[in-house]
Amino acid sequence: MRICYVTSAFPPAVCGVGDHIALVAQELAKQNEVFIITSKIEVASEWAERNICVLPIINVWNIFSWFKICKEIIKINPDIVHFEYPTLYPVKRSKVFQLVPLSLIPKIILALKRKLPKFVITIHEFYKSNILAKPKIICDAWLCDQIIIVSNADIARLSKFVSPNKINFSKVGSNVPVYFNKNYQKEIFKKEILGISAETLLIGYFGFIDPSKGFDILLKALASLSEKPVDYRLLVIGKNLSDSPYHQKMKSLINALNLSSKIIFSGYVKDEKASEYFFSPDVFVLPYQNGATWNRSSMIAPLIHHQNILTTYVKGITPEEFYQSKKLFLIEPNNSKKIAEKLIEINSRKKELSSIKENWPEIFSWEKTAQKTMEACDKALKKSA
Numbered sequence: 001m002r003i004c005y006v007t008s009a010f011p012p013a014v015c016g017v018g019d020h021i022a023l024v025a026q027e028l029a030k031q032n033e034v035f036i037i038t039s040k041i042e043v044a045s046e047w048a049e050r051n052i053c054v055l056p057i058i059n060v061w062n063i064f065s066w067f068k069i070c071k072e073i074i075k076i077n078p079d080i081v082h083f084e085y086p087t088l089y090p091v092k093r094s095k096v097f098q099l100v101p102l103s104l105i106p107k108i109i110l111a112l113k114r115k116l117p118k119f120v121i122t123i124h125e126f127y128k129s130n131i132l133a134k135p136k137i138i139c140d141a142w143l144c145d146q147i148i149i150v151s152n153a154d155i156a157r158l159s160k161f162v163s164p165n166k167i168n169f170s171k172v173g174s175n176v177p178v179y180f181n182k183n184y185q186k187e188i189f190k191k192e193i194l195g196i197s198a199e200t201l202l203i204g205y206f207g208f209i210d211p212s213k214g215f216d217i218l219l220k221a222l223a224s225l226s227e228k229p230v231d232y233r234l235l236v237i238g239k240n241l242s243d244s245p246y247h248q249k250m251k252s253l254i255n256a257l258n259l260s261s262k263i264i265f266s267g268y269v270k271d272e273k274a275s276e277y278f279f280s281p282d283v284f285v286l287p288y289q290n291g292a293t294w295n296r297s298s299m300i301a302p303l304i305h306h307q308n309i310l311t312t313y314v315k316g317i318t319p320e321e322f323y324q325s326k327k328l329f330l331i332e333p334n335n336s337k338k339i340a341e342k343l344i345e346i347n348s349r350k351k352e353l354s355s356i357k358e359n360w361p362e363i364f365s366w367e368k369t370a371q372k373t374m375e376a377c378d379k380a381l382k383k384s385a
Contacts, residue, residue: 003082004081007037008061021084026050026366032374035076038055073110073115074110081117082122082373084124099132102140107119118381121144123141126158127151141158147168153316171363176274179271196233197231200231201282203232203233212289216249217339221336223257228344232262236266239267284302284309287312292311310331310339326356327353
């Protein structure tokens with residue numbers, strides 16, 4: 001099967017959806033021809049080696065760019081054109097482009113050219129989209145032959161607008177693969193790499209630091225924890241705080257709460273080394289404002305490393321399976337006091353919890369995500385058979 005993705009974000013662009021496409025595409029390319037039409041970026045040679053043809057041809061995403069995209073689609077002659085929405089990578093987009101459904105103009109152009117393939121769209125977090133974006137997404141759901149959704153919260157919502165037969169639910173995998181280093185020892189890593197005692201409660205945080213992730217709530221919880229007889233450190237896995245307004249605000253909060261000596265920023269770490277950082281904390285704290293869902297890549301990465309996670313729930317959003325897990329501790333959002341209390345409890349149960357293993361690595365697999373993608377593509381093609 002020939003599958004052509006159309007996306008504004010693709011690695012090395014920093015975007016979770018772009019990473020999602022790259023990881024699914026790698027699995028699809030094992031048995032299919034995969035093309036990626038994307039923004040003008042530096043394309044690594046590794047993609048060609050993985051049998052993925054990346055076409056970075058779009059400078060500005062506007063109405064006219066669709067003519068360029070459609071010209072490329074006609075050359076490729078794919079069975080499936082696959083869109084993903086939304087990509088948050090900050091490329092240039094016209095205001096009109098942002099309001100027009102992704103599939104509308106290419107569907108018209110390709111139909112007029114009598115070169116109309118089947119359309120599939122993967123929709124990320126419809127439930128979080130704003131009032132202007134929702135009509136656009138619903139129109140795309142109507143226009144496309146099949147829909148893939150990655151958040152359980154969207155199943156009921158989108159079923160109100162399109163036939164359930166068009167909706168395919170797919171869990172995502174981890175953007176951070178698991179690497180096992182036979183020489184790795186948690187106690188030694190904490191002492192020699194992080195400079196802390198093996199007994200220190202190490203709290204992990206992973207993912208973007210923005211208002212929706214509750215990082216400020218975590219900082220306030222740590223300030224409360226500092227008043228207790230608990231030796232702890234916070235390990236932030238990823239890049240250091242930048243000069244953005246929100247990050248500057250977090251720097252000020254860290255200083256105001258006297259937390260500078262309690263926080264370790266790992267900086268960027270490569271995949272092989274990243275696993276050592278993910279294995280090291282005793283618990284990850286991810287206090288999302290909108291609750292934990294199946295597509296939280298910042299939660300999936302520690303889960304497949306068999307980590308304990310203290311996170312948030314929202315009724316009707318958070319999956320039932322999360323409530324049943326012995327590795328997940330769920331609290332309501334915006335509750336720094338509860339986070340501090342739960343951390344004290346988890347610290348007292350560290351040894352017991354470390355022995356518990358659950359099957360999250362099997363649940364969050366890119367191979368399974370690719371299988372679901374292929375099922376949706378097959379269903380789209382069968383509609384015309």
